Amino acid sequence: MREFSEAYLKRTRKGMWDDTRAALEPLALDSRDRVLDVGCGTGELSRVLAAECPGEVIGCDADSDLLEVAGEHVPVVAGDALRLPFPDDAFDLVVCQALLINLPEPTAALAEFVRVSSDLVAAVEPDNAAVEVDSSVATEAPLEARARRAYLDGISTDVTLGADTGDAFADAGLEVLETCRYDHERTIEPPYGETAVTIAQRKATGAGLADDRETMLEGSMNDEEYDELRSAWRSMGRNVIEQMEERSYRRSEEIPFFVTVGRVTRDSR
Numbered sequence: 001m002r003e004f005s006e007a008y009l010k011r012t013r014k015g016m017w018d019d020t021r022a023a024l025e026p027l028a029l030d031s032r033d034r035v036l037d038v039g040c041g042t043g044e045l046s047r048v049l050a051a052e053c054p055g056e057v058i059g060c061d062a063d064s065d066l067l068e069v070a071g072e073h074v075p076v077v078a079g080d081a082l083r084l085p086f087p088d089d090a091f092d093l094v095v096c097q098a099l100l101i102n103l104p105e106p107t108a109a110l111a112e113f114v115r116v117s118s119d120l121v122a123a124v125e126p127d128n129a130a131v132e133v134d135s136s137v138a139t140e141a142p143l144e145a146r147a148r149r150a151y152l153d154g155i156s157t158d159v160t161l162g163a164d165t166g167d168a169f170a171d172a173g174l175e176v177l178e179t180c181r182y183d184h185e186r187t188i189e190p191p192y193g194e195t196a197v198t199i200a201q202r203k204a205t206g207a208g209l210a211d212d213r214e215t216m217l218e219g220s221m222n223d224e225e226y227d228e229l230r231s232a233w234r235s236m237g238r239n240v241i242e243q244m245e246e247r248s249y250r251r252s253e254e255i256p257f258f259v260t261v262g263r264v265t266r267d268s269r
Contacts, residue, residue: 023182026261027093027122029053034091036060036116038081038109039099043070045124049095050074058091060084081109089118097124098257100168101159110172114264121174122261124182127162128152135251136243139236146229151212153219165260174262181258188251192244200244203237206230 029035033055037046040059050057050073059076061067067076079085081099094113100106100123113121129152133141152159161168166176188196202208209230216226243249 023124023180023257023259024048024052026178026180026259027095027120029093032093034058035093035095036084036086036091037074038084038094038096038113039102040070040074040076041066041097043073043076045095045097046070046074055092082112084112084116086116088115090116092119093117093122094120095122095124098126099123100125100165101128101161102157104157106158106161106168107171110168110174114172114174117264120177120261120263121169122259123165123169124257124259125161125165126184126255126257127160128255129160130162130256132254133251134253136249137236137239137251139232140240140251143229143233143236147209147212147216147233150216150219150221150226150229153221154215154217156218162256162258165258166262169260169262172262173265173267175265177261177263179258179260181256184255184257186253186255188249190247190249192249197244200237200240200249204234204241205237206234209233 029049029052032053035049035053035055035057037043037049037057037059038061040046040061041063043059046057046059057074059067059070059074060079060081061070061076062078062080064078067078070076077085081096081103094117096109096113100109103109110121110123128148131148133144135141163179163181166179169176188199192200199208213226217223221229240249240251
């Protein structure tokens with residue numbers, strides 16, 4: 001399973017549930033007694049669940065550093081998604097966000113969710129192939145699309161799972177109740193915060209792209225193609241910084257997430 005830093009999780013999930021929580025309505029949070037957030041990371045979703053649920057919400061993650069952050073808001077337990085440290089039927093809702101896309105065998109994790117849930121299982125998973133970017137720097141969107149294709153070609157897990165999460169639910173024996181789409185939009189515009197400036201600097205140096213070099217080269221991209229992409233990427237980053245200095249840089253990114261809800265049945269066990 002891929003690992004993510006606290007900074008990455010906070011940056012990519014910041015504000016995700018600020019504007020609307022309608023996508024979580026199928027979870028019937030107001031009637032839940034015990035909820036488990038698996039792969040909770042720094043607890044962005046856990047906090048929303050705790051605010052909406054009258055019962056207890058527990059976060060679970062294999063990374064102790066991330067749990068320290070999540071533990072500031074909800075009780076947390078260290079554990080592996082494939083071997084959850086809880087007895088059968090310990091919760092009436094088990095949920096995860098952007099976890100299954102990072103697992104080689106998501107159905108194996110769902111089988112564990114089924115074991116510890118007495119009622120519902122839910123997953124909030126993106127389709128990373130359908131991300132849309134709009135930028136005031138003309139080269140940014142096409143370069144990001146090219147880098148994304150190379151990354152998806154080289155990665156070993158299904159990070160495009162999204163709307164097809166229901167298939168994994170069915171394979172785990174769950175009765176799929178509903179799948180709804182929730183678009184998470186991230187924007188950068190003046191005045192620019194520290195995070196936006198850091199992202200721009202990493203583009204100008206090629207540092208962000210370098211983080212994914214190994215994965216890109218696992219696919220069809222070769223070293224020469226990567227070097228050409230990185231050169232264009234750095235040039236694009238310098239243009240971003242120039243526009244930031246002029247206070248004219250604007251960027252929006254829309255990531256489609258799909259909330260899939262399933263019920264534990266006799267056939268699930």
